[in-house]
Amino acid sequence: MSSVATPAPVPRRGRRRRRTKLQRRQTRFAWLLLVPALAVVAFVAIYPLGRTVYQSFTDQEFLAGITPTKWVGLDNYHQLIHDTIFRDTVVLTIKFTAITVSIEFLLGLTIALVVNSHFKGRGIMRAIMLVPWAIPTVVAAKMWLWMLDDTYGVINDLFVRTHLISHNQSWIVQHPLVAVSAVDIWKTAPFVALLLLAGMQVIPNDLYEAASVDGANQLQQFWRITLPLLRPAILVALIFRTLDALRVFDVFQVFFGYRLGSQSMAVYNQSVITQDGHVGYGSAVSVAIFLIISLFVVIYVTVVRVSDE
Amino acid sequence: MKHRRLLVLAGVVGVIALIVSLSVAAAGSKRAAQPQVAATIGAPKVPNAAAIKKKYGGQKITFVGDSVGNGHVRDAALAKRFTHDTGIQVTVEPHSAASDQAYSQLARAFSEKSSSIDVAMIDVVWPGAFAPYLVNLKPKLGKQSKLHLASIVANDTINGKLVAMPWFGDYGILYYRKDLLKKYHYSAPPKTWADLFTMAKKIQTGERSSNPNFAGFVFQGNAYEGLTCNALEWIASAGGGHIIDNGKVTIDNAKARKILDAFRAQIGKVTPTGVTTYQEDQTEHAFDNGDAAFARNWPYQYGIGATAGSKVKGKFGVTVLPHGASGKPVGTVGGWQLAVSKFSKHPGAAIEFVRYMTSPPVEKFDAITNSNVPTIVSVAKNKAVVKANPYLKPAIASVSRVTRPAKFLGTHYNEASKVVYQGINQILTGSSSSQVLPQIKSKLQQILKSK
Numbered sequence: 094m095s096s097v098a099t100p101a102p103v104p105r106r107g108r109r110r111r112r113t114k115l116q117r118r119q120t121r122f123a124w125l126l127l128v129p130a131l132a133v134v135a136f137v138a139i140y141p142l143g144r145t146v147y148q149s150f151t152d153q154e155f156l157a158g159i160t161p162t163k164w165v166g167l168d169n170y171h172q173l174i175h176d177t178i179f180r181d182t183v184v185l186t187i188k189f190t191a192i193t194v195s196i197e198f199l200l201g202l203t204i205a206l207v208v209n210s211h212f213k214g215r216g217i218m219r220a221i222m223l224v225p226w227a228i229p230t231v232v233a234a235k236m237w238l239w240m241l242d243d244t245y246g247v248i249n250d251l252f253v254r255t256h257l258i259s260h261n262q263s264w265i266v267q268h269p270l271v272a273v274s275a276v277d278i279w280k281t282a283p284f285v286a287l288l289l290l291a292g293m294q295v296i297p298n299d300l301y302e303a304a305s306v307d308g309a310n311q312l313q314q315f316w317r318i319t320l321p322l323l324r325p326a327i328l329v330a331l332i333f334r335t336l337d338a339l340r341v342f343d344v345f346q347v348f349f350g351y352r353l354g355s356q357s358m359a360v361y362n363q364s365v366i367t368q369d370g371h372v373g374y375g376s377a378v379s380v381a382i383f384l385i386i387s388l389f390v391v392i393y394v395t396v397v398r399v400s401d402e
Numbered sequence: 403m404k405h406r407r408l409l410v411l412a413g414v415v416g417v418i419a420l421i422v423s424l425s426v427a428a429a430g431s432k433r434a435a436q437p438q439v440a441a442t443i444g445a446p447k448v449p450n451a452a453a454i455k456k457k458y459g460g461q462k463i464t465f466v467g468d469s470v471g472n473g474h475v476r477d478a479a480l481a482k483r484f485t486h487d488t489g490i491q492v493t494v495e496p497h498s499a500a501s502d503q504a505y506s507q508l509a510r511a512f513s514e515k516s517s518s519i520d521v522a523m524i525d526v527v528w529p530g531a532f533a534p535y536l537v538n539l540k541p542k543l544g545k546q547s548k549l550h551l552a553s554i555v556a557n558d559t560i561n562g563k564l565v566a567m568p569w570f571g572d573y574g575i576l577y578y579r580k581d582l583l584k585k586y587h588y589s590a591p592p593k594t595w596a597d598l599f600t601m602a603k604k605i606q607t608g609e610r611s612s613n614p615n616f617a618g619f620v621f622q623g624n625a626y627e628g629l630t631c632n633a634l635e636w637i638a639s640a641g642g643g644h645i646i647d648n649g650k651v652t653i654d655n656a657k658a659r660k661i662l663d664a665f666r667a668q669i670g671k672v673t674p675t676g677v678t679t680y681q682e683d684q685t686e687h688a689f690d691n692g693d694a695a696f697a698r699n700w701p702y703q704y705g706i707g708a709t710a711g712s713k714v715k716g717k718f719g720v721t722v723l724p725h726g727a728s729g730k731p732v733g734t735v736g737g738w739q740l741a742v743s744k745f746s747k748h749p750g751a752a753i754e755f756v757r758y759m760t761s762p763p764v765e766k767f768d769a770i771t772n773s774n775v776p777t778i779v780s781v782a783k784n785k786a787v788v789k790a791n792p793y794l795k796p797a798i799a800s801v802s803r804v805t806r807p808a809k810f811l812g813t814h815y816n817e818a819s820k821v822v823y824q825g826i827n828q829i830l831t832g833s834s835s836s837q838v839l840p841q842i843k844s845k846l847q848q849i850l851k852s853k
Contacts, residue, residue: 156513156531156813243676244615244693261615263676266831350500352625353824367506369817 142383148376155370162373169377179378181354182361183385189270189357190338193277197334198327200278201285206315208286209293219290226283234347237276241265265348269355276344281337285330292326293319324400332393339386358382443771445483446763458751459489463520465755466508468738469496470682471702476772484758490751500681501525502627505816508532512743520746521755524566525627526557526737527808527815533560537742540564542753549762550777558739565741567760568777570768572736573803574635574723575793577689577697577707581717582609595636595664595724598696602672605695613693618672620688621698624679625827630806630819631734632698633826636661638804640726645822646807651846653822654839661726662826662835669830678830690714698723700736701793705773720793722801735803737777814849821845 112120149169153162173179208219225233240247243263252258264272296319304314342359349355351364362382366375448454467477474496481492497504505528511519512535524532539547540563547555547564554568576598578591582605592598602618609616622628638644642658645651669677674688682699689697690706692713697703707714722731740759742752758764765776769787775794776782788794808815825842829835 154813155509156534243674243679244617244688263674263679265679266675350625351502351820351824353828364820367510368502368820370509370813371817 145376145379145383148373149380151373151376153372153376155366155372165373169374172374173377173381178353178356179358179361179381182356182358185270185355186339186341186358189274189277189341190335192270192274193281193338194331194334196274196278197282197285198331200282201289201330204282204286205289205293206319209290222283222286224283225280226287228280230280230343231347233280234276234344237272237279238265238347241272269349273344273348276348277338277341281334285334288330288333289323289326292323296322328393328397332390335389335393336386339389340382358385443767445479446761446767448484448487448758449761451487454488454490454754458748458754460491461748461751462491462493463746463748463752463755464493464495464518466495466497466504466519466522468523469499471686471706472772473702476768480759480764480767484755488754490748490755492755497523499683500624500626500628502816502819505531505627512745515745517743517745517747519743520748520752522741522743523569523738524741526554526572526735526739527806527819529558529560529565529739529741530808530811531813531815532741533563533565535744536565537744537746537749537753538563538565539567539742539753539756543567543757543760546757546760549780550760551779554737554739554777566739567741567756569738569740569760570765571775571777572700572702572738573733573775573801574631574698574736575701575720575733575798576723577699577703577718577720579605579695579714579717580719582695591719591721592696592724595639595661595726598724599664599668599672602695606672609695615693617674617677617688617694619668619696619698620673620677620680620685620694622681622685623669623673623677623827623830624681625823626681627819627823628681629823629826631736633662633822634734634804634806635698635723635732636665636726638732639723639729641729642726644804644807646810646846646850649810649850651843651850653846654843657726657728659835659839662829662839666829666832666835678827689718701773701775701791703773704791704793705771708773720798722798731801732804733801735805737775810850814852818846818849821849 150164150166151162152165152168204222208215208222212218228236239245241249241264243249243261243265246261246264248264249258249261253261262268300318300322301314304318309317340359341357342363345355345357345360346363349360351360351368356364358378359382362375362378365371365378369375465477465481468474474494477494477496481494484490485492498507505525508519508522508524508528509531512532529536544564547567550568551571554571555564558564558566558568576591583589583591583601586601586605586608588601592601598619606616606618622632634645637653637658640657640661642655642661643652645653669675680688682703685697685699686703686706688694689699689703690712701720704720706712707718709715723733725731740756742749742756746752760777762778762781765778765781766784766787768774769776769781769784770790773791775791776787781787782794782799793799806815806819811818821842825838829838
């Protein structure tokens with residue numbers, strides 16, 4: 094398993110026409126230039142992935158050397174199908190993804206529209222907007238954990254004072270999904286806003302001017318110009334956020350640890366490997382997560398392709 | 403021009419983020435290290451320092467140490483003294499506050515044969531799992547180990563090899579507010595759990611009028627290793643066995659179900675709802691902030707509560723934990739050992755550090771400044787030590803100790819404990835014990851079988 098063959102640089106022949114000598118030489122040279130990059134990809138992406146898939150067919154343990162590794166075929170996958178804890182983590186993670194990505198998108202779009210308009214202090218506003226995103230997630234999660242504390246937390250205090258709730262809540266226990274989503278939305282809505290802002294800035298101003306001349310109001314301009322032209326940026330933002338939300342680890346780990354029913358897929362995966370010491374089974378969980386995330390990628394890519402045609 | 407503005411913008415964001423991160427980190431460390439008792443008495447000097455300096459001076463070692471309570475302050479003070487006396491550079495890295503996570507950090511380092519750790523503090527339930535990766539300390543520290551409690555030395559001896567040195571002991575005790583007991587006309591702390599709940603209820607009802615945050619009782623209910631220790635105390639003190647007895651899973655029995663359901667019924671009543679997220683530090687904060695009538699914790703909390711910064715200084719007492727209707731009081735055996743990694747590049751220097759850290763003067767220093775239980779018999783009987791740590795009085799210290807079922811599980815202990823604490827946490831957050839205990843039982847049986 095120490096070396097993985099890189100795909101042989103076979104130049105694709107022209108389907109019908111034969112290529113000229115010069116073309117062929119250039120193709121060969123292009124492949125030669127690609128080799129280092131391909132080697133790096135093979136080393137950092139394909140090798141670990143292949144290794145994980147291989148391990149998922151073994152009974153490898155974390156503290157290796159105590160029990161030697163054995164090939165167990167599909168045993169791990171068989172166990173995985175009946176693993177209700179894993180099933181719960183998948184459902185929870187998808188729920189979390191649906192909630193956070195949709196709210197982040199709406200919030201991000203609003204923020205982007207605001208900071209895209211001209212007003213005094215726009216530069217400072219853009220900087221402030223990015224601060225939550227620049228804070229490491231673990232730090233942000235710890236900060237929120239204190240703010241959400243059931244006895245001393247500022248959020249309970251504020252809500253009780255404003256009579257939104259009648260008494261202190263233990264957010265982590267009573268409203269886990271709300272608590273964890275709030276942190277994620279707070280942290281990554283600015284990121285969505287940033288991507289959408291970039292998309293808005295490449296829309297030529299003439300379009301809006303022309304629309305104004307033709308008598309289109311602001312709302313019509315938004316629906317007919319901004320939104321359609323923003324589609325590529327929206328898709329990029331959604332893909333990024335969905336994949337990120339599906340592999341969420343830090344917030345869940347800080348908030349819930351290994352509490353049953355409040356583990357994300359990644360937290361469960363980590364606990365199987367480092368807590369239980371089952372590297373083999375944990376690898377099968379990793380592969381399953383990889384497949385679930387791939388499924389979302391395929392869906393998105395298809396959507397992009399269909400809408401492009 | 404545009405680029406410059408973008409750079410300035412990025413710079414501003416970066417600086418703000420850094421400030422926020424640092425202030426959060428600083429707030430965290432301040433909270434953990436509040437009363438710096440360790441500074442009031444100097445760390446004891448290293449005996450035989452000149453000879454050690456000649457042999458190992460200038461070497462660098464890393465010690466993965468304590469993070470709960472004042473543990474890190476103490477470690478830093480002792481390491482500084484050791485470095486000063488011997489010229490061996492000691493870097494102290496606090497481990498994770500949840501012991502099951504500290505376990506996986508060490509397991510990862512060992513499985514990678516990493517030389518980044520020289521000395522590590524290991525929990526009383528780990529020697530079996532980590533023995534293959536630890537240096538046999540018997541040749542160099544065998545003589546010193548005879549000063550320590552024989553039962554702990556036996557726990558740390560695997561296949562005739564002394565893989566770790568006892569450092570400090572632990573057992574669960576009950577902290578109670580003397581002033582509040584008096585105020586509500588109770589002459590003595592509770593004997594049974596039922597008594598505790600009744601008293602906690604009455605005190606809480608009375609105190610809530612002036613302090614809406616007041617809770618009757620706090621303990622470690624989060625889904626982590628500490629809950630396994632707490633639950634073992636509840637179950638064993640009710641006569642419900644020790645989770646696994648004689649190699650057989652015994653956790654699913656009528657007495658265990660009854661006591662666990664009794665605890666579940668109190669969540670959100672005499673405890674805060676959030677108690678199911680509490681670890682040691684949250685328990686200590688609530689009690690030492692004057693917001694709880696009773697608390698279950700390890701002895702280290704005594705020292706923090708008795709220092710000047712504490713709101714309950716002079717107002718609280720300690721005693722044995724209550725028991726179930728048909729049981730007797732018990733305390734879960736905890737405690738920490740110091741071990742030297744086989745992959746250490748400087749095992750000689752590392753062993754000298756362990757020798758110093760587990761010597762009588764250091765244990766005495768730790769007991770007085772940090773209220774940790776000495777594992778050295780003569781230190782535990784020392785008058786000054788007992789005066790600073792009333793839980794060492796025979797009436798409390800001789801309570802029957804219960805051990806977590808590590809010896810039946812070996813390298814699978816952590817996995818089994820996870821099953822237990824996840825299940826108990828589920829019960830505390832609402833599931834019935836008659837539904838959860840059979841699940842725990844069958845999972846534990848599976849783990850025992852696969853061993």
